Amino acid sequence: PEGYGYEQLGDVTEQGDGEFSIRLRRKATPPLFGGEFNDVLFSVSYETDTSLRLQVSPADVKLERRPLAQRKSRSEKTRKYTVSYSERGETFGVVVTRRDNGKILFDTRLPGTTLAEQFLQISTRIASENVFGLGGAGSKTTLKNDLNWRVTSFFTEKAPNDESNSHSGAHPFYMLVEEDGRAHGVFLNTSYPMDVLMQPSMATFRTIGGILDFHLFLGESPEDVIRQFTELIGRPAFLPxxxxxxxxxxxxxxxxxxxxxxxxxxxxxxxxxxxxxx
Known part of the structure; x- marks a missing residue:
């Protein structure tokens, strides 16, 4: 619904080591599902000059975060991206852009952001139809994702497979190839069952627990994005x-x-x- 979401409550808190956080409050709109968190914390961590981490979690509930390698980018001048966010009074959203050309890579300035104990949802705009990943569930004739309101479900339990569903395991990661041949990747770090709804101009992530924990990777090529992604989650094992x-x-x-x-x-x-x- 228009206007549904969160707005900035307090000032930006700078950690001084490549991180900042903002306290948000849910806007005075009727709840969609019940049990929504009224106060949440949005935090940004500059992992490297080409990658960053965005997290949205309840401000008054301590949730377990999956441990990942801690890496910090110390210099703003060498970062390949910039991060901005909505003004006070507006529905909150974050925008990640390439520093050199202003290309928008991740943009959540959309209504509908929901954080509840058993339902989390957030949407981001996508700037190209050249989207790959998300379980490889798509047409037989192309590796690109189907953006025609296609829902892909992810479970970590083995489920019956067919050509239209993702296979065993869950890897909620997509890569978008930009018009100039460069690429960026988006990884939602969660082990909860979830859906991803791919639409002509945006992607909507829905999961039933945990927090929203995104990693973004900027690359000069698709290979560069995959290198950074596997550096984070672990390289594939050598085959015998x-x-x-x-x-x-x-x-x-x-x-x-x-x-x-x-x-x-x-x-x-x-x-x-x-x-x-x-």
Whole structure:
């Protein structure tokens, strides 16, 4: 609803080590779901010159934050981004832009921000249709995300898979390739079940618990964004050598070991080597 959200309550608190925070209060509008937090804390941490962390959490409730590497950018002059936010009296939102060209990368100046004990929601504008990630759930003909009001659900429990849903595990991360070939990434750090609604001009994140804990990465290329992202969450493990060769999967539940062995021997006799069969 128009006007629904939070507004700035107090002055900006500077931590002096690359962080600042702002206390917010929910605007005097009827609650959507009940149990909304009236007072919340918005905080910004300048992680590196090309990455930052944005958090929104209840001001009077202590919630466990998932520990991640602590890295601080000490110099404002070398940062590749700027952070601004709404004026007092306006519905609160934060804007992250590239310093050199003013390109808006993350913009939450939209109504509808909700923080409740069992429902959190926030939206950001997206400036291009070249959006990738979010579980890879999309068309078979392109790697780009479907922005036609597409909802992707994320669970950390194994669920039945089909071509339109994300697979086991949850990685709420998207990367947007800008018009000049540079890119930026947005990662919502949460283990709670959640939905992401992709629309023609914005993305809406909805989760059922925790806090809103975003990491943004600016890169000169998509590869640069992925490098920063995996530096934060951990590099993929090296594959064992045996996993790099040909594999044969036998579908069905009625295949006996003898039948599988016979098939493997026939293939080997025709100079078709494989490293594993299951």
């Amino acid at each position: 050598i045996w996993a790099l060769g040909p594999h044969l999967a036998l579908r069905g539940n009625n295949i006996s070991p003898n039948a599988a062995l016979s098939l493997v021997q026939k293939l080997k006799s025709r100079v078709f080597e494989m490293v594993s069969c299951w």
